Amino acid sequence: MTVVVAIAIATALFAGGFAGFNEARIEAGDAAVATWAAPLIVVALGVAALGLYVRRHADGFRTWSQRKRLYWASLLFSGVIGMVAAMLLQEGPGDGLMSNEALSPNVAIGLSLLWVVGLVIALALYHRAVDDHERHAYHQASLAGFYAFIFPCPVWWVLWRADLAPPVDAMALFGLVLIVNAAVYLWFKFR
Missing domain, CATH: 1.10.287 (Helix Hairpins)
Known part of the structure; x- marks a missing residue:
């Protein structure tokens, strides 16, 4: 499980590096990278790293019960939703997550859909897994x-x-x- 936590931390660090790179481009007067690009790239790399880990240790994961697999899938899915939402909220002016600055309509619609649809999926998985x-x-x-x-x-x-x-x-x-x-x-x- 330590490797899974390390993958999550590395993914978050990569997301922070990407946000810093994007901020540096904006300060230099260059165009910012598309809002959707960072979450897509970071989530894809995180999922790929996690997939390689799971594939390498597949025998250990096969011993897990269906309930335990669903439980951890719901937690992982919720973490991805939170990370993508945090990255999208970092785009634009203001203080990031704690900002009340206006959002672009596309980001607002994307975050709203991510919250509602993602929460429904995560809760469905979670409620099937709990005792x-x-x-x-x-x-x-x-x-x-x-x-x-x-x-x-x-x-x-x-x-x-x-x-x-x-x-x-x-x-x-x-x-x-x-x-x-x-x-x-x-x-x-x-x-």
């Missing part, structure tokens, strides 16, 4: 994440209407939900 213990952890984490949204959101909105708080930031609430969800999930899964 009752993990399903319980998932449900508890989902409920905690829901609570992490319904408590602060209306309070923040009311305080904003009274000019006591900044405007409601959907991504800040989304981040809070993800952090609470992950913490509760990990607690129930590994305690």
Whole structure:
């Protein structure tokens, strides 16, 4: 599994190098490389490296149960979706992932489709692979994440209407939900 993690890290480093190269081209006044090129190249190289690793160690992977293969496929697929989305969000002006700058329509449509279609596929794989213990952890984490949204959101909105708080930031609430969800999930899964 260490080699798989190393492949993922090398792929992410290559993506960062490509983003730096693209940024240097923009600063030098040259045209930027197409937005879709970096994710396509990096994902293709990462999948090729992972494919070579799996082919070399095929006997070990054949011993995995169908459930374990589906589980790891859903995690890998989700990681690829996150990496491609992060790379697409790095294109253009602003602070990258944390930027609220306008996106081009093509990038916005691509990210939206990637999020919806990718999430449906990853969740379908994940839910076919989990057992009752993990399903319980998932449900508890989902409920905690829901609570992490319904408590602060209306309070923040009311305080904003009274000019006591900044405007409601959907991504800040989304981040809070993800952090609470992950913490509760990990607690129930590994305690």
